[in-house]
Amino acid sequence: MSNAPFTPGQTITMAHGSGGKAMHQLIESLFVATFDDPQLSQLEDQARFYFAEMTGAGDRLAFTTDSYVVDPLFFPGGDIGQLAVTGTVNDLAVGGARPLYLSCGMIIEEGLPIETLQAVAQSMKRSAETAGVSIVTGDTKVVPRGACDKLFINTAGVGVIPAGIQIEAGGAKPGDAILINGYLGDHGAAIVDARGELAMESQIETDCQPLNHLIADMLAVCPDIRCLRDATRGGLATVLNEFAAAGNCCMQIEEQALPIRTEVRGICEILGLDPLYLANEGKLVAVVPAQAVDALLDLMRAHPAGAHSAAIGCVAGAPAGRVLIKTAFGSQRIVDTLIGEQLPRIC
Amino acid sequence: MSNAPFTPGQTITMAHGSGGKAMHQLIESLFVATFDDPQLSQLEDQARFYFAEMTGAGDRLAFTTDSYVVDPLFFPGGDIGQLAVTGTVNDLAVGGARPLYLSCGMIIEEGLPIETLQAVAQSMKRSAETAGVSIVTGDTKVVPRGACDKLFINTAGVGVIPAGIQIEAGGAKPGDAILINGYLGDHGAAIVDARGELAMESQIETDCQPLNHLIADMLAVCPDIRCLRDATRGGLATVLNEFAAAGNCCMQIEEQALPIRTEVRGICEILGLDPLYLANEGKLVAVVPAQAVDALLDLMRAHPAGAHSAAIGCVAGAPAGRVLIKTAFGSQRIVDTLIGEQLPRIC
Structure with missing residues (x-):
């Protein structure tokens, strides 16, 4: 031009x-x-x-x-x-x-x-x-x-x-597994960094990436993916709450299974943010039939948009509409939807 | 609700x-x-x-x-x-x-x-x-x-x-007629009035209205409408210049044929605006085959969105790319595209 x-x-x-x-x-x-x-x-x-x-x-x-x-x-x-x-x-x-x-x-x-x-x-x-x-x-x-x-x-x-694909927020069934395609919170942390709100030098970059090629490959292996959303504003916690509410089921995740960079954890500790609510711009949350987990994780980890993919939890019947996290210490707590504002103008 | x-x-x-x-x-x-x-x-x-x-x-x-x-x-x-x-x-x-x-x-x-x-x-x-x-x-x-x-x-x-409809900015042919569906400039004048820029009381309201029902009726009578645009930002003058440039032809309009309310003319005189460039939000400019004019005008005038429809000019071959207006005094002048800004935040 x-x-x-x-x-x-x-x-x-x-x-x-x-x-x-x-x-x-x-x-x-x-x-x-x-x-x-x-x-x-x-x-x-x-x-x-x-x-x-x-x-x-x-x-x-x-x-x-x-x-x-x-x-x-x-x-x-x-x-x-x-x-x-x-x-x-x-x-x-x-x-x-x-x-x-x-x-x-x-x-x-x-x-x-x-x-x-x-x-x-x-x-x-x-x-x-x-x-x-x-x-x-x-x-x-x-x-x-x-x-x-x-x-x-x-x-x-x-x-x-494509014909036959039916992905819905309310599609989760007890026994299904929850997958994500990599590190959580990079976008939110990069924006915080860009605003100069950190007293430290950070190397964190946004995770902004298109997910359509990865998702097409995932659907080829597993056409009956139940739920699929990208975890933008409100982060992973918000998407899981939407799935739990729409599907009238319980999303149970393991804190230790969540891929979060040490640097992002550090930024969250300094600023009092929770990485579960930090925005992502290239991260999908998928609820899939348990028997498809291995094939999907193999595929996702081999894809440039999913190198650090992980299974982070599973779907249970109760308490319906809730998201629970099992902490590193073995306790369990409710992950609610955010009430207030974490970071304005994040996207 | x-x-x-x-x-x-x-x-x-x-x-x-x-x-x-x-x-x-x-x-x-x-x-x-x-x-x-x-x-x-x-x-x-x-x-x-x-x-x-x-x-x-x-x-x-x-x-x-x-x-x-x-x-x-x-x-x-x-x-x-x-x-x-x-x-x-x-x-x-x-x-x-x-x-x-x-x-x-x-x-x-x-x-x-x-x-x-x-x-x-x-x-x-x-x-x-x-x-x-x-x-x-x-x-x-x-x-x-x-x-x-x-x-x-x-x-x-x-x-x-619908199949068979082919409306394009460059579709005008010499001999075609130019129609509009009513008064020009009402929206622009209403916004000026709302901003309190007039020293007078005005009764002008926006002409904002959907044109899809009127256009569907027009296409039923005349499926080969050549060009069709709504005259929003930049007004009638801008649309005609787009048609003239895209079709490499000349748009000739008659000043006396233009439906403009006395009150809008007055507002334009007071503020030094030209109604040809005033924004509309419910006005279409159509270039149509000459033989379809009578049937179209009958239909348009009977429609709630076209009561004051008018034939305002015709298409000539030269000067190509130009819009000419014949004034009330019989002289002719070029109507160019606006260079600067007439009214900001009009829509």
């Missing part, structure tokens, strides 16, 4: 959101040029796809959305653009869908450097390529200085669910 | 965006209860639809998005919720699509009164019912006081385009 339409140090002005020449130039020279998609470049008000090109991949359409307001925009290992693509890809993938198309709605604060926007767009493009999705339609709004904090991005996503 | 979960005067706190109990309560008691859709109430990360239920309506999927940052949130005749549903419905409809499903991504400023959010959600529900669409998936983010101005809403939309 050529940077010629913009001068070094140029910033976003209100005219870039006006519907006029400046906006067209921003859209064409920055977003369309970077995202490089034939639907987007037509500049129609909507992208269009023949059903015949989609129905071969499955029998259902999946549709989701997320807005991203993370602060700061750039943090160790990632940025808001990567998050905006990957997060929505993952929200499709955990429904068993093959993600296909994303929309991109930008709300930009007047004064944002064009270079910042270019870096974010390039990150979105790279993330879309990694996940195998296309950004096909978009919208750009500019608000006056002070009306938003730098940049918010909304992405919506469309995908196709 | 019961208001019981909230107390009078209650405001949004950071906990409402945390992923925990407060967020779940907000989503269930406010959004899910108000939008009242079976997909949404399942609280899955994605909505799911069988292709078999969609392909009967057409052969293509349409997908679009828009963010809404209008200031103020409530204005004469409408509000941000109505705009967020109607604007995205219209972006699908001008592609010839039957709009079906919307997503809703809310970015809420800490401190926003719950009652404001309830009023906006109820307006979204009413607008969705009027347009015949469902809000099926959503996301809620809360940012600290000062990080956004009250409330931004993103909606993405999915629809189905």
Whole structure:
């Protein structure tokens, strides 16, 4: 992409959101040029796809959305653009869908450097390529200085669910096993670090990664995965509580089985955070039939997105709607949903 | 919907965006209860639809998005919720699509009164019912006081385009006629009025209305409509310039044929605005074969969304890429795309 339409140090002005020449130039020279998609470049008000090109991949359409307001925009290992693509890809993938198309709605604060926007767009493009999705339609709004904090991005996503796949939050059955695909809390810890809230130097990077390829492989080995979610805001504890409530069953996990980096444990101790509630951006929680655990763990650990996968617990019938954790000392406690706020603007 | 979960005067706190109990309560008691859709109430990360239920309506999927940052949130005749549903419905409809499903991504400023959010959600529900669409998936983010101005809403939309419909910005041919479905500039004037920028009392209300029913009727009479867009940001002038550029032809309009309310003309004169560039939220610009004009105008004028429809000009071959207006005095001038900013946060 050529940077010629913009001068070094140029910033976003209100005219870039006006519907006029400046906006067209921003859209064409920055977003369309970077995202490089034939639907987007037509500049129609909507992208269009023949059903015949989609129905071969499955029998259902999946549709989701997320807005991203993370602060700061750039943090160790990632940025808001990567998050905006990957997060929505993952929200499709955990429904068993093959993600296909994303929309991109930008709300930009007047004064944002064009270079910042270019870096974010390039990150979105790279993330879309990694996940195998296309950004096909978009919208750009500019608000006056002070009306938003730098940049918010909304992405919506469309995908196709293969016939026979039926993943539901309420699908867990007593005897099922609970799996995760690696270390917990890296994203939350990386954001804390990026905000300078630590008195120490940390090497923690976000775990932001697309999960759709890993999930497709898992579904090939075990088409009857019961529940699947990515543990973002609210962390592992929140997802397990959602499963327990929806399935009217009890999620029992073992503290010692949880993969948590020593450094993340340290950050949590210093700041009084609980890694069970820390946000992840590349971690899935799966409830699967017990007999599929070995095959799934072998597959997951051999996959780049699941090297540190682990079985962390199992599903019981009672106490229904509860999440219990067996601590390293052998005691058991309830893991409730968070009431207050742990970390604002984490994603 | 019961208001019981909230107390009078209650405001949004950071906990409402945390992923925990407060967020779940907000989503269930406010959004899910108000939008009242079976997909949404399942609280899955994605909505799911069988292709078999969609392909009967057409052969293509349409997908679009828009963010809404209008200031103020409530204005004469409408509000941000109505705009967020109607604007995205219209972006699908001008592609010839039957709009079906919307997503809703809310970015809420800490401190926003719950009652404001309830009023906006109820307006979204009413607008969705009027347009015949469902809000099926959503996301809620809360940012600290000062990080956004009250409330931004993103909606993405999915629809189905009937087989044989091929509407494109570049579809105009010399000899075609240009139609609009009523008064220009009402939305822009209503926003100006709501901001108190007028020294006079105005009765102007937004023209915000869904266009999908009108467009479906127009396509039934004239399946070969060439170009169709809603004249939002940038107004009629911007849409015509897009058609002229994409079709490499000349759009010629007659000033005397343009339906503009006396009051809107007055507001424009006072504030130095041009009604050709004022935003509309319920106005379509259609390029149609000349022989279809009479039948289309009869139909449009009989429709509640088109009572003041008019033929406003025609398509010529040259000067290619230009929009020309013949003034009331018989002279002709070029109508260019706006370079700067006319009105910020109009939608």
